Ligand SMILES: *[C@@H]1O[C@H](CO)[C@@H](O)[C@H](O)[C@H]1NC(C)=O
């Protein structure tokens with residue numbers, strides 16, 4: 001009975017240490033990092049962009065988590081609830097807080113949005129792009 005108890009305890013310690021080794025072996029990218037979704041501050045609802053001109057996209061970087069899973073930013077254009085495969089900017093640091101882009105030559109409409117991706121997509125409000133033919 002004493003031997004059984006001893007073996008059971010040994011087994012438990014063995015499994016516990018194996019589990020600890022397993023947990024320590026998980027890459028840091030899978031645990032202990034936060035999804036960072038900084039809010040877009042521009043374009044805002046009253047923003048008007050003109051095709052072919054330069055515009056600045058800004059976002060709030062005031063409270064980043066300690067660890068960011070994906071620091072590389074990317075911005076897509078979105079229209080009327082559909083994200084377009086149209087990159088406005090790519091490969092910048094998500095902590096920059098702003099990026100300058102050239103407004104694409106698109107039809108004039110008031111239901112464009114930008115989607116800022118770092119860890120996760122974050123939408124701007126609907127705003128207007130003008131200067132192109134009407135939608
Ligand atoms: C943006 O505009 C589209 C199309 O008019 C509308 O369906 C959508 O709800 C609007 N989104 C927001 C966040 O207002």
Ligand SMILES: *[C@@H]1O[C@H](CO)[C@@H](O)[C@H](O)[C@H]1NC(C)=O
Pocket residue numbers: 051052105131132
């Ligand atoms: C925008 O640029 C395209 C060529 O890239 C040109 O054909 C178009 O006329 C320009 N539109 C405006 C409003 O400048």
